[in-house]
Structure formats: C-alpha cells, structure tokens
Amino acid sequence: MSRDINVKKLKKNAFRQSKVRGEAASRVRCPGGEIDVESLQRVVDIAKQYGKGMVNITNRQGFEIPGIDLDDMEEVNKALQLIIENRGINQEKYNGGYPASGTRNVVACPGKSLCPFGCYDTKAFAQEVDKAIFPNDHHVKIAFTGCSNDCAHTRLNDFGIIGQTEPQYDPARCIGCEQCVKYCKKRSVGALKVVNGKIERDTNKCVGCGVCVNYCPTRAWTRSKEEYFRVVLLGRTGKKNPRMAEDFMKWADHDTVIKIICNVYAYLDEYLDKEAVESKEHIGYIVDRTGFEEFLKYIMKDVDPNPKCEIQGRIYWGGKRYDQTNELRQSMFRFSERED
Amino acid sequence: MGYQLSKQNFGEVLGKLGETYRLFAPVLKKGEGRFKDTDVVRYDFVTNPDEIELEKKSDYAFKEFMLPISETLFFFTEDQVKEADIDEKDVLVFLRSCDMHAVKRLDYIYLENGKEQDWFYKRLREKVKFVLIGCADTFEDCFCVDMGSNRTEDGYVFSVDVIDGEFCCDVPDADMAKVFAECKAVETEVTPRFVTENEVHVDIPESIPIGIYGSDVWDEYSARCVNCGRCNIVCPTCTCYTMQDVFYTDNGKVGERRRVAASCMIDGYTNVAGGGQYRRTNGERMRFKVLHKIQDFKSRAGFNMCVGCGRCDMVCPEYISFSACINKVADAVRKEADDE
Numbered sequence: 001m002s003r004d005i006n007v008k009k010l011k012k013n014a015f016r017q018s019k020v021r022g023e024a025a026s027r028v029r030c031p032g033g034e035i036d037v038e039s040l041q042r043v044v045d046i047a048k049q050y051g052k053g054m055v056n057i058t059n060r061q062g063f064e065i066p067g068i069d070l071d072d073m074e075e076v077n078k079a080l081q082l083i084i085e086n087r088g089i090n091q092e093k094y095n096g097g098y099p100a101s102g103t104r105n106v107v108a109c110p111g112k113s114l115c116p117f118g119c120y121d122t123k124a125f126a127q128e129v130d131k132a133i134f135p136n137d138h139h140v141k142i143a144f145t146g147c148s149n150d151c152a153h154t155r156l157n158d159f160g161i162i163g164q165t166e167p168q169y170d171p172a173r174c175i176g177c178e179q180c181v182k183y184c185k186k187r188s189v190g191a192l193k194v195v196n197g198k199i200e201r202d203t204n205k206c207v208g209c210g211v212c213v214n215y216c217p218t219r220a221w222t223r224s225k226e227e228y229f230r231v232v233l234l235g236r237t238g239k240k241n242p243r244m245a246e247d248f249m250k251w252a253d254h255d256t257v258i259k260i261i262c263n264v265y266a267y268l269d270e271y272l273d274k275e276a277v278e279s280k281e282h283i284g285y286i287v288d289r290t291g292f293e294e295f296l297k298y299i300m301k302d303v304d305p306n307p308k309c310e311i312q313g314r315i316y317w318g319g320k321r322y323d324q325t326n327e328l329r330q331s332m333f334r335f336s337e338r339e340d
Numbered sequence: 341m342g343y344q345l346s347k348q349n350f351g352e353v354l355g356k357l358g359e360t361y362r363l364f365a366p367v368l369k370k371g372e373g374r375f376k377d378t379d380v381v382r383y384d385f386v387t388n389p390d391e392i393e394l395e396k397k398s399d400y401a402f403k404e405f406m407l408p409i410s411e412t413l414f415f416f417t418e419d420q421v422k423e424a425d426i427d428e429k430d431v432l433v434f435l436r437s438c439d440m441h442a443v444k445r446l447d448y449i450y451l452e453n454g455k456e457q458d459w460f461y462k463r464l465r466e467k468v469k470f471v472l473i474g475c476a477d478t479f480e481d482c483f484c485v486d487m488g489s490n491r492t493e494d495g496y497v498f499s500v501d502v503i504d505g506e507f508c509c510d511v512p513d514a515d516m517a518k519v520f521a522e523c524k525a526v527e528t529e530v531t532p533r534f535v536t537e538n539e540v541h542v543d544i545p546e547s548i549p550i551g552i553y554g555s556d557v558w559d560e561y562s563a564r565c566v567n568c569g570r571c572n573i574v575c576p577t578c579t580c581y582t583m584q585d586v587f588y589t590d591n592g593k594v595g596e597r598r599r600v601a602a603s604c605m606i607d608g609y610t611n612v613a614g615g616g617q618y619r620r621t622n623g624e625r626m627r628f629k630v631l632h633k634i635q636d637f638k639s640r641a642g643f644n645m646c647v648g649c650g651r652c653d654m655v656c657p658e659y660i661s662f663s664a665c666i667n668k669v670a671d672a673v674r675k676e677a678d679d680e
C-alpha cells in the first residue's frame with residue numbers, strides 16, 4: 001500500500017519523522033519537567049500498544065515514544081488526550097493531539113518544590129509561560145532554573161530565567177561567625193566581607209543565589225519576600241555558532257519576565273526568514289540581521305520593568321563561528337603524528 | 341488561682357499588661373526559614389495574642405532576651421566608658437517547661453558560677469518574669485521526661501494552655517490575678533498541661549569513665565558534622581559568648597565592646613595565640629559539647645545542663661541527633677564496663 005502522508009502536518013502535530021520508513025515518534029510535552037503518574041502510565045501504555053515498548057527521555061524534559069506506525073497516529077492522539085488534559089496543555093481539537101511543536105517544551109529544574117537553593121516555583125512559572133505561549137509554531141526555547149547554579153542549563157536557551165533572592169541582613173542577629181563569607185566565596189562569587197565584626201555585602205557583585213541565607217546559623221540572613229529573576233538571552237547549540245546566552249536583565253520581577261517572553265512572537269512573525277528551512281531559525285540569527293535594537297524594541301513593547309530591574313543595553317555573544325573557521329586554535333596536531 | 345477566658349479577653353489581659361511589661365514570645369516568622377517559603381519560630385516582642393505562636397515549639401530559644409545574640413555592652417573613648425542603655429520596662433517571657441528549667445542553667449552560669457556575677461546578664465535578668473506555655477503533646481524530638489524538665493510547678497506568674505479555643509491560665513501571682521479578674525476571666529481550677537511521655541528516650545550513664553575520651557563513638561561525627569554551630573545557637577542552655585571590640589574610625593580611639601553568641605562547634609572557638617587550636621576535628625567538638633551537657637557541667641552544678649528540649653536535633657542540617665548520641669555514649673560506657 002502506498003502512503004500519502006502530509007509530513008509537515010505530522011511534525012506540527014508533535015510527531016517526529018523517523019528514519020524508519022512508515023514510522024514516527026510521538027513527542028509528549030511536560031512543561032516544567034513535571035508529570036503525574038497517571039500520565040506517565042499512559043506514556044507506558046502507548047509505548048506498549050503502539051510503539052516498541054521503549055521510551056526516549058528527551059533533553060527538554062519530554063518523552064518521545066518511537067516506533068509508531070504512521071497509520072496509528074490518530075489512535076495515539078486519542079490516547080494522548082488524557083496526558084494533554086492532565087498537564088494543562090492548550091489544545092485546539094479534542095482528541096487531536098498536540099496542536100504545535102515549534103515552541104519547545106518549557107524546561108524547569110525542580111526549584112523551590114525540592115531544592116534547598118531554589119528561589120521560586122520554577123515549575124509553576126514554566127507552566128504559566130507554557131499556557132501563555134502555546135500552541136505556537138515558532139522555534140523558541142525557554143528554560144527556568146531556581147538559582148544561579150543553573151541546573152536547567154538555561155544558558156543554552158533563547159530565554160533563560162534564573163531565580164534570585166535579595167538577602168536581607170539583620171546585624172542584631174549576627175555573631176560574626178563568617179560562615180556566610182566562607183560559603184559565598186566557596187559556593188558562589190565572594191560578595192561578602194567582615195567589617196567591624198559585622199557583614200558587608202557588595203550589592204553589585206551579589207548574584208542573589210541565597211547561599212548565605214542557607215548557611216547562616218542565626219537567621220541574620222533571610223530571603224527577600226520579593227522574588228527576582230535574571231534573564232539571559234539567545235543561547236543556542238547547533239552547527240553554525242553555538243554559544244551561551246548572555247545577561248540581559250537582573251533583579252527583574254515576574255511580570256517583566258513574562259511580558260518580554262510573550263513579545264518575542266510578534267518579532268518572529270515580522271522577521272523570520274520566509275525561506276528558512278522548515279520555517280525554523282534560531283532567534284539569534286534573525287537578531288544578527290535586524291540588529292539588537294530592533295529586537296529590543298519588540299521585546300520591550302509595553303513592558304514597564306520594576307524599579308529594581310537592571311537592564312543591559314548592548315549584548316555581545318561569543319562562541320565559535322564555524323561558518324568562518326573550523327580550525328582548532330593553537331598547537332593543532334594529530335595524535336598519531338606526535339614526535340616522542 | 342486559675343482562670344478560663346476567651347481569646348479576646350486574653351488579648352485584653354495582654355493589652356493591660358502591655359502598659360507595664362514588654363512581651364517577649366515565640367513568633368512564627370513567615371518565609372524567614374533557611375529555604376524559600378519556609379518559616380521559623382523565634383522570639384520577638386509582641387503586643388497581641390495573635391502574634392504569639394502557642395502551638396509549635398520555637399526553633400530558637402527564649403534566652404535571646406537575657407543573652408542577646410549580639411549585645412553592645414559599653415561604649416568607650418580614650419578615658420571614659422559608658423554602659424549601653426537598656427529599655428527600663430520589665431519583660432514577660434513566654435516559654436515552655438523545658439525552657440523554665442533552662443533558666444536555672446543560665447542563672448547558674450551567669451550568677452552562681454564563681455565569685456563575680458555577670459552584671460550585664462543580671463540587669464536584664466532582673467527585668468524578667470515568666471509565662472509558662474503548657475505542652476499538650478510532646479514534639480518529635482523532645483526528651484524532657486527523661487531529663488526531668490517536663491514539669492514546672494513554680495517560677496511563673498501565669499500559664500497559658502489553649503483548650504478548644506479557650507485560654508486556660510493558672511495565675512499564682514496575685515497582681516496578675518487582679519488583671520485577669522478585671523478582664524472577665526472565669527475562676528476555675530487550672531493545672532498547666534505537661535507531657536508525661538516522649539517518643540525519644542535517653543539513658544544517661546550515672547558516671548562516664550574518662551576512657552570515653554578515646555572511644556570511637558566520636559569518629560563518625562568528624563565525618564558527619566559540618567561544624568555549623570546551629571545546635572548551640574538554638575540551645576536554651578548554651579551560654580558561651582565571645583567579645584568584639586569595635587573602633588569606629590580607622591585611627592579612632594572611640595568604639596564599643598560587644599558580646600556575641602559563640603559556639604563550641606564553629607571554627608575558631610578553641611583558637612589560641614600562636615595558631616594553636618585545641619579541638620580540630622568535629623568529632624572532638626561533638627565530644628566536648630555532649631560531655632559538657634550530660635556530665636562536666638553536672639559535676640560542678642549538681643544537675644545536668646541539657647534539659648532535653650530537642651531543638652539541636654530539629655535544626656541540625658546533617659540529621660545529627662543529640663539524644664541518639666547520648667545513647668551511643670551510654671552503649672560505649674556499658675561495653676567498656678562489660679569488657680573490664
């Protein structure tokens with residue numbers, strides 16, 4: 001039997017085209033890296049019934065169920081309905097599976113739900129953003145991480161959101177034990193010093209990781225009631241110019257963060273290369289064409305950042321340009337040709 | 341004399357007492373725990389009953405009034421000294437039975453140990469009257485019954501037990517009783533609640549032979565304990581402090597002397613001139629602390645220092661249990677006796 005399948009539609013419907021002819025993989029979206037056991041069981045059931053009894057765990061905290069016969073996609077979509085509902089994913093057609101796959105699963109580390117260093121509810125924020133932006137075909141990667149450790153590798157995303165707390169100091173509770181100084185230095189950036197038996201924080205150097213709060217034995221250090229965020233922009237992997245995301249904002253509040261993320265879609269509508277293969281381009285390459293100013297104009301539209309928020313006006317990214325050179329720098333040699 | 345009264349009337353009692361006294365009580369501080377969105381119960385001045393945490397055991401001890409975590413003792417210039425002023429008002433300190441027993445330990449150290457009384461402790465201590473908070477049930481880590489501190493029969497001006505929303509107070513102090521009577525309190529027989537059974541038991545050996553110093557029970561603590569000192573800071577019977585002489589300007593001769601809480605677990609406690617340090621390993625420090633609490637202090641004072649409040653267990657980040665350690669020591673003592 002000859003198959004007549006619209007592959008573009010299949011991909012948009014969150015199936016990945018397999019190298020095995022006649023097969024696809026179903027991609028399950030878990031915003032914030034969280035899944036309830038009922039949905040997890042459904043992943044298992046789909047893999048057993050329609051797949052090969054194996055499941056790939058993806059880098060972006062989703063599941064990929066390989067070995068699905070193209071003829072079974074409709075049935076698989078029906079089976080996915082429970083997961084889509086349990087996970088609160090916006091949908092267009094009941095039993096129709098996922099309506100888009102361009103904007104990738106929104107990633108989060110466990111954050112405050114589990115981690116002693118988590119500065120906010122990473123999963124809830126990721127899910128809130130997923131609600132606000134999904135479904136969307138534009139290729140956008142967003143990740144949330146609880147503190148400056150960046151366990152969620154937000155630096156490889158278009159938008160990386162890193163939690164911050166502003167440590168509050170009560171000198172009347174400080175015994176000058178210097179544990180905060182020691183651990184800020186060892187586990188963080190070394191922003192604290194002792195002056196006359198009490199502690200001084202270099203407010204410019206402090207990254208808001210909260211390590212001092214965790215180690216203070218007296219509660220002289222506590223966390224700010226307000227939650228703050230560092231926003232890093234346009235990191236990516238890939239063939240041409242892989243690079244880390246660079247700092248854009250620090251001490252931003254929740255509303256500022258969510259607005260700038262939502263604003264990026266209008267920019268993409270306007271400037272995405274109409275000839276781009278599979279209508280897919282890392283945002284950074286578009287910014288190279290339009291200039292950062294234009295990008296800034298779009299993402300800052302109607303944004304009124306909180307007074308404490310500091311913003312970087314110009315950003316320079318690094319990373320190797322493989323489209324310019326593939327040479328290894330310095331002392332290039334083949335191991336086998338070494339002189340002993 | 342005992343009284344029963346509504347929360348509102350109890351509030352009136354506190355209002356009236358507030359004219360004469362400052363009220364120092366356990367308060368649930370929202371979000372001020374070590375981790376994001378965790379709370380801490382510690383002492384502070386309050387004005388109404390809603391602020392007082394009567395259910396949970398406090399994480400930090402009442403001693404912070406008589407032994408402030410950081411206290412300026414006096415100010416000095418070239419040839420003059422002036423003691424720091426204190427608030428002249430008397431203070432009502434709300435505490436539990438184990439804490440009442442701890443007061444006796446603090447008094448012993450600061451008023452009865454040696455020829456000189458501690459002038460700074462004494463002037464605060466003389467301002468204090470105690471309000472006993474009854475214990476309806478044991479908390480997880482308490483071992484007051486085995487330490488004999490579960491019951492308090494005198495030394496308080498009134499007690500508080502909240503039973504079915506009604507405040508039940510034993511009021512042995514005649515002046516206080518007048519205030520209660522003025523606030524529509526109904527006379528009734530009240531005995532402060534106290535526990536007679538804890539989940540935790542300790543078996544303190546009558547005498548601990550000197551051989552315990554070389555025992556291997558301490559070894560595990562060298563690896564487990566992180567010498568953070570939290571166990572000392574929260575302990576109602578830890579009394580150690582250190583001095584800080586602070587000069588206000590670089591070349592100035594004007595400054596202040598502070599005393600701040602010290603901890604026998606934290607680095608620096610046994611440092612001496614020339615770089616010496618008596619107890620380097622955390623196992624040695626644990627040995628000193630535990631034996632001091634259940635043996636050495638007793639050999640001077642006639643009663644044990646530890647009152648079994650369990651706060652050191654609650655706060656330890658490494659799940660080191662003081663009561664479990666006591667029992668390990670008891671086992672080691674028994675084993676040594678058997679071996680002889």
Ligand code: SF4
Binds near residue numbers: 211
């Ligand atoms: S929040 Fe982090 S960087 Fe800032 S002072 Fe505390 S430990 Fe140092």
Ligand code: SF4
Binds near residue numbers: 173174199216
């Ligand atoms: S850890 Fe806490 S008590 Fe120790 S020096 Fe720092 S602020 Fe003061």
Ligand code: SF4
Binds near residue numbers: 564572655656658
């Ligand atoms: S609280 Fe625990 S880890 Fe910290 S010093 Fe005490 S026993 Fe050691």
Ligand code: SF4
Binds near residue numbers: 576633648652653
């Ligand atoms: S050693 Fe622990 S249990 Fe004993 S009084 Fe101190 S804090 Fe309470």
Ligand code: SF4
Binds near residue numbers: 439649
């Ligand atoms: S140790 Fe005893 S007196 Fe103290 S809080 Fe626990 S139950 Fe109450």
